[in-house]
Amino acid sequence: MSTLYDFSRHLAELFPRVGTPAFASELVGLLKSLIPIEDATIIVYEGGNLPVLEYFDLIRDTGSTTLDRYLQGAFLLDPFYLAAAREQRYGAFRLRDLAPEGFKDSEYYSSWYRKCGYKDECGYIFPLRNEGFVNIALGRTTPRATFSKAHMAVLRDIAPTIQALCHAHWAEPSHRGTGPNLRAQLHKALDGFGSSMLTERESQVINLVLHGHSTKTIAEKLSISVETVKLHRKHAYAKLEVSSQAELFYLFLDALMSAKDYDGGDTLVAYLQPPESRRSDAH
CATH class of the missing domain: 1.10.10.10 (Winged helix-like DNA-binding domain superfamily/Winged helix DNA-binding domain)
Incomplete structure (x- = not known):
C-alpha cells in the first residue's frame, strides 16, 4: 500500500514538471521511491544527433574525459543503446538481459561501469515521437547489490505511465538543428x-x-x-x-x-x- 501511495504522491508532483527543466530530476525521484536506486542517468537520442545528457546523478566522479568519450563515441558500444538503435527493443531491461557473454571483461565495461562504481544496472528504453529514444539508466553501487526480478516487475508495471510522461515531455524536437545523421x-x-x-x-x-x-x-x-x-x-x-x-x-x-x-x-x-x-x- 505504501508503494502505491509513494507512486501516486510522486506522480502528482511530476505532472506539473512535464516540459520544464525539473522533469528529469523529479522523474528520477519517483523511481527512487519505488526501488533501491543509488545512481541515475537520463540520455536522449534525438533523430541522428549525438546523445544529450538530460540528467546525471553518479555518486563517483567519472571525470569529464570519461563522460566526453561516452557522449562522443563510446555510447556506440552500450548494450542499452544498441538494443534501441539496432534492434528497436524497448521497455525495461537489466544489463544482463542485453549484454553479450564476456561483456564484464570488456574494456568498455572497465572504462565506464567500473569508473562509475556501478555494480548493476537496469533501466528503460522508450521510443520518442521525434524519431529518437530516451534511455533512463538506473544504477546500484552497493557491493554485491543487484536489481531483482521483483524490482524489474515494479518497473515493468509502471512502464506505460513512465513512457507516456516521457512522450509528453519530449514531444517537441529540440532546436539543435537538422544536420547530417x-x-x-x-x-x-x-x-x-x-x-x-x-x-x-x-x-x-x-x-x-x-x-x-x-x-x-x-x-x-x-x-x-x-x-x-x-x-x-x-x-x-x-x-x-x-x-x-x-x-x-x-x-x-x-x-x-x-x-x-x-x-x-x-x-x-x-x-x-x-x-x-x-x-x-x-x-
Whole structure:
C-alpha cells in the first residue's frame, strides 16, 4: 500500500514538471521511491544527433574525459543503446538481459561501469515521437547489490505511465538543428574500423571484441573455431600495433573522436597520418 501511495504522491508532483527543466530530476525521484536506486542517468537520442545528457546523478566522479568519450563515441558500444538503435527493443531491461557473454571483461565495461562504481544496472528504453529514444539508466553501487526480478516487475508495471510522461515531455524536437545523421556516420566508422589494415575476418573479430563478446561467442557468431578467433585477434592486434583490449578500445575511440567531417572509410587512415600530413591535407 505504501508503494502505491509513494507512486501516486510522486506522480502528482511530476505532472506539473512535464516540459520544464525539473522533469528529469523529479522523474528520477519517483523511481527512487519505488526501488533501491543509488545512481541515475537520463540520455536522449534525438533523430541522428549525438546523445544529450538530460540528467546525471553518479555518486563517483567519472571525470569529464570519461563522460566526453561516452557522449562522443563510446555510447556506440552500450548494450542499452544498441538494443534501441539496432534492434528497436524497448521497455525495461537489466544489463544482463542485453549484454553479450564476456561483456564484464570488456574494456568498455572497465572504462565506464567500473569508473562509475556501478555494480548493476537496469533501466528503460522508450521510443520518442521525434524519431529518437530516451534511455533512463538506473544504477546500484552497493557491493554485491543487484536489481531483482521483483524490482524489474515494479518497473515493468509502471512502464506505460513512465513512457507516456516521457512522450509528453519530449514531444517537441529540440532546436539543435537538422544536420547530417551523426550517429549513422559513427556507426559506419565503427563498422569500418581497421578495414584499411585488416582482412575482412580480422575486422569482424575486432568489431565483436569491441562490443564485449567473449572468444566463445565470437566463434559461434562467425561459425569458426575458438582457436581461429584467437589467431585472427592476434594478427589484428599485431597489425594495429596494440597488445591488449584496452589499447584497442582507446585506439578506436581516439581515431573516432579525431575524425573531422567523416564521410566513410576507416578512421585509422587519417588518424595514423603524421601530424604534418594532416595539416597539409586540411589545406
